[in-house]
Amino acid sequence: MYPVTTSLFEFFKIGPGPSSSHTIGPMKAGYDFLCSAGEITGAARIDVHLYGSLSATGKGHGTDRAVLAGLMGNPPERCPEDLLDSLMQNETIPQTVTIGNSTLQMAVSDVVFDKIQHEFPFSNTLVIRLLDVSGTIILEKEYYSVGGGFIQWKGWKPPERGEPVYEYENVAHLSRLLDIHNLGIDEIILENEKAITGKSEKEIMEQIDVLMKAMETSVERGLRTDGLLPGDLGMHRKAPTLYENGRTLSNEPDRFITQMSSYALASAEENAAGHRIVTAPTCGAAGVMPAVYYTMKHHFKTPAAALRKGFLAAATVGFLCKHNASIAGAEVGCQGEIGVATSMAAAMLVYSKHTDSMLAAHAAAIGLEHQLGLTCDPVGGYVQIPCIERNAIAAVKAYNSSLIATLEVPSYHKVPLDAVIQAMAENGRDMDSKYKETSMGGLAVSMVNC
Ligand code: SF4
Known part of the structure; x- marks a missing residue:
């Protein structure tokens, strides 16, 4: 038997529409990157590149503002609507991103819509990099928005979870x-x-x-x-x-x-x-x-x-x-x-x-x-x-x-x-x-x- 092991809270997710893979996933990636940076020092710039379908249809879906909102410290379930509206209306206005020990400026329009055809293992890929003043990368993560608002990244391992008490598949x-x-x-x-x-x-x-x-x-x-x-x-x-x-x-x-x-x-x-x-x-x-x-x-x-x-x-x-x-x-x-x-x-x-x-x-x-x-x-x-x-x-x-x-x-x-x-x-x-x-x-x- 191949039993159902889905959890309620991975199935039902709170986050911004209109597409879980194009908005909830990328916002999660932005927020995860912010958390991964921890107390890192010397950051001067953030680069975000979108690939595959995130590049093809991400503009219409607001993928760019979703990533930036995540980098600004908002997980999907708590991101205020007013912020998302404001980012949509002010795409070229730099926003403050506090990452590690640095305070940086980044606008929605800084997000790069990169190649639609690519070599990454998942179609919906985004790469986020933190660079120092000389342009050297000090942190890089390759994220995959794998559908339904789930994200993985290069080197990702599935989290440990328990077995269901009652096994059923239909x-x-x-x-x-x-x-x-x-x-x-x-x-x-x-x-x-x-x-x-x-x-x-x-x-x-x-x-x-x-x-x-x-x-x-x-x-x-x-x-x-x-x-x-x-x-x-x-x-x-x-x-x-x-x-x-x-x-x-x-x-x-x-x-x-x-x-x-x-x-x-x-x-x-x-x-x-x-x-x-x-x-x-x-x-x-x-x-x-x-x-x-x-x-x-x-x-x-x-x-x-x-x-x-x-x-x-x-x-x-x-x-x-x-x-x-x-x-x-x-x-x-x-x-x-x-x-x-x-x-x-x-x-x-x-x-x-x-x-x-x-x-x-x-x-x-x-x-x-x-x-x-x-x-x-x-x-x-x-x-x-x-x-x-x-x-x-x-x-x-x-x-x-x-x-x-x-x-x-x-x-x-x-x-x-x-x-x-x-x-x-x-x-x-x-x-x-x-x-x-x-x-x-x-x-x-x-x-x-x-
Ligand atoms: S499956 Fe297609 S038609 Fe149906 S709600 Fe989603 S986007 Fe719209």
Whole structure:
């Protein structure tokens, strides 16, 4: 068996959008370099070179400002939005970087967009160097942004981690474990998380609260922020208007759907603006779970303990999709991002309310099944069209999936979640590469041609 060993806190990451590999990873690299410098003396200049896709699309994604923000002492989970906005608006203005015992000046525009084709072992590579006054390198690190906000570097060794208590690699294994040990999904995942990370239950719950709070903040910030999103598309934010217009609707179902949609748009627009979101499972799909979470907390008044259980069930679905297929648009198209987010959100809704593992799996299966085949075709390479609205449609679809799963006769449910995940993997393998985050197919082309 090749069991799931993903940890909650490597799966869900707080950081600036719009792309975990282009913003969260590079910001982590900048911050890591700052920490690696320790008390080093004699620094006169910092050189940052971006390679591969970081060079090709890093400008539009804000990779340059993300690295600089990291070098200025900001890890992704704590970087203030105001700083990121200010760096975007003042690209040529030198910022203060205090590294080792030196105080240096560096602007966003000093970051070099280097070769797209290169010899480094990973596509998304960045090299950061510290030089003295004579131009001699006194510290150099070669970083790789390996996807999902993870970074590695030349000479990197995987950190030691514990083995999961309950080994499973698919839903069938997990179901057997649930039956044998008479446990719920949340209990299995919690025990595994403790064993893998060495954290206590209290620490894990506190970190889940931090993640849920970050989701809530992204929704609320998006709801009160209007204006144009960055980039050439001239995309106007929609969330505040939709929310306000939705509130005045007299028809209750329309009001509910509109408000839930506005929560998803709000968080997805925050992602597109390069503000802080939670990868759930990715930056592009960062509006679905927050919309559902916000609805559960503020409309249904779901208690915090139930929300945490639902969060753990959603995580389980995400782990299984990552383990047996992919959560990367570049590998399986948007079914792996928005599709998986729909599935996770559906499981969260059901498990928070019913604490029933089988029903949560049914809801997750329905949520994913009807997103199978979804391609990735972001117009102009920006995570805006169709991504932002797709989050809203997915949040409503997750809600619908939860209703079908809980209101049908359970034994009538035919399609197991394992089968849907396997279908997603196969669809992804067969999908033409122009539909996998290259902006060379679908809307990305037809929008331009029309
Ligand atoms: S269309 Fe592509 S970039 Fe946009 S959310 Fe889907 S997978 Fe992500």
